[in-house]
Amino acid sequence: MTSPFLSIIIPAYNEEKRLLDTLKQVFTFLESEDYPSEVIVVENGSSDETYALAQKLTKEYANLRVLQNKKAGKGLAVQRGMLEAKGQYRVFCDADLSMPIEEVRHFIPPNLNSDIVIASREVKGAIRYDEPGYRHFTGRIYNLLIRLLALPKLHDTQCGFKGFRAEIAEDIFQYQSIDGWAFDIEILFIANLRAYKIVELPIPWYYKNESKINVLRDSFRMFLDLIQIRKNARQGLYDQKKV
Template structure:
């Protein structure tokens, strides 16, 4: 994700007037039918509902190399950013308006790791996050260049940890 896209996402969330606030990747790899499950999760006490490829009930159909790269990234996320969330990167999320505005006001990074940062902040603030299984069918194309983007992704994960230790996020 480019900084420009993230700025647009942040601006959209901060200016949204409705409740809840939804974020879905534009490629629609996450079926819109998941919105009903998100609403149910929020209605039963969650502050955030997120699509997850790694919880029971998910069906994932994607190329082997995307699975391997995703697993490596997920391992690094969990090594550097303490969280019990299984899937920080899936592009389908619903927030209560209060949670979304609070989290995106505190979020600092402008790259691919922004999802991990927002979810780290959510858990740290005590928000209830519910992961929702879904059926993913991912195409072979991607705008991620793993050789070019991986160093920045890993650097950003390290920055989340460093920012937390330095008190950048507050409490």
């Protein structure tokens, strides 16, 4: 197989109901593009038939790879996918495709050339569809904490669509220590320490009520993770290893 230009990584936890449709949309998009690509589904600790379904779909899609983590954790799944991907550009996206997959065109050359591109629901030009007011409010409160404690210049770190140049991904994901929802804050924090260029890209975003996030529980967990990120930085755990 030709070395892929683009790798799309999809973490999948209990996604048997929508994985088939998600992959159909992803591969329909990729078939319209003129570069080699791969899709990596990383199943992480599901209690349903997500892994079996994904494995079955490898017979239909030649450039689909399926990995399995025994331990749950979105962060673990994305980390493994990013480090095992072969693409020159590596984008991870949520299985609900709350951002239309076609938007990935704007994450990569020739449309955009950056170290890191993150989808944003907050910068000028972004549009939110069908999001309950309370979810937007709680999200902004949490983002305020993120800006105060970790990433003052970013407006939306938690949208589940982010892209990296291969060498950047291979550098920063090896230092990731957080398994859960706050992993991307840690990754962006490390990237910021390295002075990598991060672009926030405005997107159309569609609220999906099947979201697995529990606002109160996961917000508290992510707050604790923010404190841990700052502690890790003070201890030098994100310092680049000397070769």
